[in-house]
Amino acid sequence: MFENNPLPNEHFQAQFAALRDQISPHFLFNSLSVLSSLVRKDPDLSERFIDHLARVYRYLLEHKDDERLALSAELEFARSFAFLLEVRFVRKFRVEFPASDPATTYAVLPFTLQLLIENAIRHNRMSASAPLVISIDLEENQYMRVSNNCQLRTQPESFQPGSTYRNLAGIQQRYAMLTGMPVQVDDTDEQFTVRIPLLKPTR
Amino acid sequence: MNLLIIEDEDLTADRLEELVLQYDPTINILAKLPSVRETVQWLKETRSSGRPQPDLILMDIHLEDDLCFRIFEQVDLPVPIIFTTAFDEYMIKAFKVNSIDYLLKPVNYDSLAAALQKYQSMKRQFSQADLESLREAMGIRKVEYKTRFLINVGTRLRTIETADVAYFYSEEKITFLVTKDNQRLPIDYSLDKLTPILNPTDFFRANRQFLLSLPAIKNIHTYSNSKLKLELQPDPKTEVFISKEKVSSFKDWLDA
Structure with missing residues (x-):
């Protein structure tokens, strides 16, 4: 309905930034909590944890104003992000990454994977007997598929700082500014899948 | 501590x-x-x-x-x-x-x-x-369980003390209260609603259909497939079983 009278790009940019920023303080304190336990128990793992934590925050700082970024950089960031979560939710959570980077160079909106991973965690139960598994796959038709098994939490929407749909709407709107290919969401009983169109890298 | x-x-x-x-x-x-x-x-x-x-x-x-x-x-x-x-x-x-x-x-x-x-x-x-x-x-609510029920009998209202209840059961989506002297009265609570508001030392959820008080149990028989079969008083005129899964919590309740 905004086709002839689009909202300014800055509007969506600001909205996306707000989504991104609401995540980091919570994530930082939880990570520090894990670290305070890990530091004496497993110094080696603590060292790797600190390394990945630093990478995550460096990426957040360096790319917060970027409009698009190489997919390989976003994947590397997501690997660090996932590492931190896998230590924190040991045995209950994992992210499966594509075996190799795509041959073609693509770009994505920075933090796309972070938002999708956080979404999956916020909305699903996880336990050692029923882990939450997120898989990231690169499709041949210029799409990246991010899916997770559905084990929805029961809490009402009002308890939540942001809903899936708000986050997804933010992602969809931002991608709509950058490409004609839509972000696709497929929500079945077993699987929640978001397909992200891969962008042309910046010239 | x-x-x-x-x-x-x-x-x-x-x-x-x-x-x-x-x-x-x-x-x-x-x-x-x-x-x-x-x-x-x-x-x-x-x-x-x-x-x-x-x-x-x-x-x-x-x-x-x-x-x-x-x-x-x-x-x-x-x-x-x-x-x-x-x-x-x-x-x-x-x-x-x-x-x-x-x-x-x-x-x-x-x-x-x-x-x-x-x-x-x-x-x-x-x-x-x-x-x-x-x-x-500390502002902690004392545990209070339901002590009596208000019941419509035709145009009359009566109260039944929880202590006078032998058991509750459901039949075709209606819940009945059965008193120790065998009055059978429909009530507005489902068994799922009743279970948490009754003292768990006094009442036990035997299965989907029955919520029992201890004095209502007349006899307990072991039955095939590790189930227990109960005889109740007053007689519900239907068979009452404790399923295999509930047997151990039932024994715990009896032994409390």
Whole structure:
């Protein structure tokens, strides 16, 4: 309905930034909590944890104003992000990454994977007997598929700082500014899948 | 002192345990539980089998399967609580339940020690035996179970004391109350609604259809496939079984 009278790009940019920023303080304190336990128990793992934590925050700082970024950089960031979560939710959570980077160079909106991973965690139960598994796959038709098994939490929407749909709407709107290919969401009983169109890298 | 830790991140749970024992090595950690479901199950099982109950709970807000507040919807939990969380958006809600303090993660020794001291000084202000008044002072609701039922019989209203009820059963989506002297009266509660509001020492949910009081059980027979078959008085004119899964909690209840 905004086709002839689009909202300014800055509007969506600001909205996306707000989504991104609401995540980091919570994530930082939880990570520090894990670290305070890990530091004496497993110094080696603590060292790797600190390394990945630093990478995550460096990426957040360096790319917060970027409009698009190489997919390989976003994947590397997501690997660090996932590492931190896998230590924190040991045995209950994992992210499966594509075996190799795509041959073609693509770009994505920075933090796309972070938002999708956080979404999956916020909305699903996880336990050692029923882990939450997120898989990231690169499709041949210029799409990246991010899916997770559905084990929805029961809490009402009002308890939540942001809903899936708000986050997804933010992602969809931002991608709509950058490409004609839509972000696709497929929500079945077993699987929640978001397909992200891969962008042309910046010239 | 018996303490229960409810926390979904194993590493943080271990860390809390360490800090608690550093504060006082005689504190007995009853269990570390990661989810609403497991906490409710643990509380029900330990209560029905008379195992030690927590004097104090350390509780994370975000658990594996839900927010911790869901626990209070499913069991009465008249126990003081110290909440822990990484951020403070639920603080107000936490103070509405029995909270004595609220710790931000990462939890450090000083803030945990201060919270445990706060608990102990609140406890000391009352005589050790006077737990009820301690609970009142902490704003904790006393466990109150339903004592009587108001029933419409035609145009008359009557009350039936819970103590006069032999059992409740449901039939074609209607719940009936059966008194010890064999009056059968329809009531507006489903069995699922009744179960939590009746004293669990007095009533047992035998199966989907029956909620029984102890005196209603006339005889218990072992039956095939590890089931138990009950004879009730007054006679319900239908067969009443305790399923294989419920046999052990039923025995615990009988032995309470």
